[in-house]
Amino acid sequence: MKQTILKLAVLTAMTGATSAHAALDLFQPENNKTDDLVWVGHMSPDTDSVVGAIMASHLYGGTPTAAEAINPETTFVLNYCNVESPKVTSDYSKFQVGLVDFNQKTQLAPTVKPESVVAIIDHHAIGGAPINAPQVISMDIREWGSTATILAANAESLNVTLPKSIACVGLGAILSDTVVFDSSTTTDYDHHYAEKLAKLAGITDINDFGQQMLIAKSDLSHLSADAILTMDYKNFEFGGKKVGIGVAETLTADQLIERKADFHKAMKAYKEAEGLDYLFFSITDTKHKRANLLWVDSAEKQILKTAFNTDINSDMLTLDGVTSRKRQISPSIQNAIEK
Incomplete structure (x- = not known):
């Protein structure tokens, strides 16, 4: 199989190192x-x-x-x-x-x-x-x-x-x-x-x-909105701004969408407690392959409009074909913030 990889293998002996540990040898x-x-x-x-x-x-x-x-x-x-x-x-x-x-x-x-x-x-x-x-x-x-x-x-x-x-x-x-x-x-x-x-x-x-x-991941009915928000969550720094992006991947997205009000409340509290500049949460529908994005205030709404080049006329943005925070959601938000 043709190797098309980005691989960084940086190794050192570092004999006599003091406070820092020697790099691990991944080959031997x-x-x-x-x-x-x-x-x-x-x-x-x-x-x-x-x-x-x-x-x-x-x-x-x-x-x-x-x-x-x-x-x-x-x-x-x-x-x-x-x-x-x-x-x-x-x-x-x-x-x-x-x-x-x-x-x-x-x-x-x-x-x-x-x-x-x-x-x-x-x-x-x-x-x-x-x-x-x-x-x-x-x-x-x-x-x-x-x-x-x-x-x-x-x-x-x-x-x-x-x-x-x-x-x-x-x-x-x-x-x-x-x-x-x-x-x-x-x-x-x-x-x-x-x-x-x-x-x-x-x-x-x-x-x-x-x-x-997927079924095991989808049953979140017993969890609070606060718990679901941070269950699959990552902090980023984009353009000097502190950004949080949470994701809930589920086959039963409608059950979580019905709890939008709870998520909005949880997101507002979490954003303030953590001192975030922006906070986003995706209810990712793995059955229909789409993201349902929530945000806290108008600043985040504007970021999403720019990120995905779309108008937003409700309190949730649905993006067909978007399922990946790593490849789709995060890079788009980063580009919008750093413009």
Whole structure:
């Protein structure tokens, strides 16, 4: 398969380093000292973030963790695959840290010291607020559909056969981030490694597994608007502005749309509490492949009008064919703010 990747692999020995840790060796893991190594994804962890930490710790050593409580879809995947949930960790100050599924300081657990970061494995653009560390960091960043896809490829390169359970969660992470291959972020690599992982996991019907995940993700009736708002949420810095974008992917979008008033109230309170300049929330209809965007005030409404070049005549903007925060929503909002 032709390699068309953006891959940064920056390695250093850094003998005699003091406060900063040496970059992790992603090519010869046996060279690494991993007694105090932990792996963690972004705040408001999703399935790819949690599974990325599990897969990375299996390949490179260390312990998988989560920065906050995991969501219902991730819980379903871990239970389905019989994998123990990573420990939710609040204090990272005493560890060397490998990061998965993000590279922005706005999404970093607050107790992670930049000088403790030894690796970043990710599939997102290096945006407006990348993590700035005083030392060289090993990076593997590719424009693929999920971090799990990258780690599956790395396992292959290292001649590591993933156990059935880890292959299973890896498949789940790919299906989650690509919305069962329906997202515009899906690549040929995601299809290729999903099939390989499915074979290792003994899963014969990939689509059925993905549909079960979507159903698990869709049942949000028991959660408050506040909880749903931040369940799949990311902070960004665009043009010097603090921007929050939350997403709820669901097969039953109408159930959440009926709660618009609750979301507007929750968004207003959250925006004020966090000191955000802009806050957006997408009720993403995975069944009909469209985003239903909510906002707090007229400034955000104007941003959305510019971002998507459309008039807005109601309290919600519906965008057919828009399902990806990474590829569609976030870049459009960034461009509008930075104009």
